[in-house]
Amino acid sequence: MSQKSRAYNLRADAASIILAVIDQGQSMGTALPKVQQRYRDGRDKGLLAEICYGVMRTLPQLDTQLRRQLQNPLNGKKRIIHCLLMAGLYQLKHTRVASHAVISESVEACRTLRAPGMTGLVNGVLRSMQRNLEALQNEQFEAETVQTMHPSWLLKRLQQAYPQQWPQVVAANNQQPPxxxxxxxxxxxxxxxxxxxxxxxxxxxxxxxxxxxxxxxxxxxxxxxxxxxxxxxxQDLSAQRSAELLDCQAGDEVLDVCAAPGGKTCHMLERQPQIAKMIAVDLHGDRLARVQQNLDRIGLNAELVEGDARFPQQWAPGQRFDRILLDAPCSATGVIRRNPDSKWLRRDSDIEQLAQVQAEILQAMWQILKPGGTLLYATCSVLPEENSKQISAFLQQTEDAMLIPIHADEQLDNPGWQILPSTTGGDGFYYARLQKRS
Incomplete structure (x- = not known):
């Protein structure tokens, strides 16, 4: 069945999702599934995701090349056509979809989007780009943000934190995730x-x-x-380190904080079936449904609790735990290749706010950790403000906190294990293992 005989047009849907992210601030994780659910064919779902995520990954380059082709900017109600053209250019440059299909379906998308007057423009621009595709593929960009496909604020932070490794981090961020x-x-x-x-x-x-x-x-x-x-x-390679490092023992009472979607909860239970109690907490009740789905599929059991990790007295009054996994809310700068829209949704000012929330949760969790117990602090960030600097400050302020090194060369002024994203390995992640003195 051709796309034209369907009640939807995949390219039109892609344009709508891209617009919702870059102009309306929706996350891809929210915007894409809403549209995907009406597609029955898994290949269509996959192509829609590839186009949307691909545009987010390469956004500055697509936008720069497209604007050169346009005599006048496509603003206002025409902005969605700009998104449609970026989706088309991405397919021409980065997918195996036949050029004639990309162009014809993009033209048809104008009608679906109730913009039939734009069919000529879309056809002309995409045909021009298809003719000059080799030059577009090989273009070298002068602006660093366009060249690296990272916003300037993030690029500056990466360069400051990793003066030698930042190009490798950027390269890993720009790849499709393993x-x-x-x-x-x-x-x-x-x-x-x-x-x-x-x-x-x-x-x-x-x-x-x-x-x-x-x-x-x-x-x-x-x-x-x-x-x-x-x-x-x-589950990503780096995320799998959580269960190994926390190393739950038989009879332990364990708390997984900020647990959704539940991969780490399940992993701990798989590795140690004799955990006495496993509680998984998340701020968002709808996300706990994902945790339950994962538990059900594997055949595991845990107590799921909706609650704010900063206020455990509201959801775990009087309880104490032998081991706590604190997978703290963070900038997600270590998993950009999985969430490329985050590059354009996140702001520099967010980092300080996130670090404050992390500090509050860490203090709260420490209060409900048993003496002699272990807390594993984790983020999927690569920024020191959320990681080593956060833990270093906590250790200086907390007399009964002791660093349990993951690597022999850890120091109190640079604690924990920072994993950088790798093109052949895992995502960017940070771990610090702490023990409460008895």
């Missing part, structure tokens, strides 16, 4: 699961954490052997 899996070791070992994949001719390789493996080609994970019964889950 697909990491977590084998459920309560069912079988990682290596045993890899044998099952090999038998089905699914190419994979082991990661350098105990339960991790990476698929070498993208696929529908629901088709993986044993996925529906919890044999394997999608």
């Amino acid at each position: 697909l990491w899996l977590r084998a459920n070791v309560s069912q079988q070992s990682r290596d045993a699961y890899m044998v099952k994949l090999t038998e089905q001719q699914i190419a994979c390789e082991a990661g350098d954490s105990a339960d991790s493996l990476r698929l070498l080609e993208p696929m529908d994970v629901t088709q993986l052997p044993g996925f529906e019964t919890g044999a394997v889950s999608v």
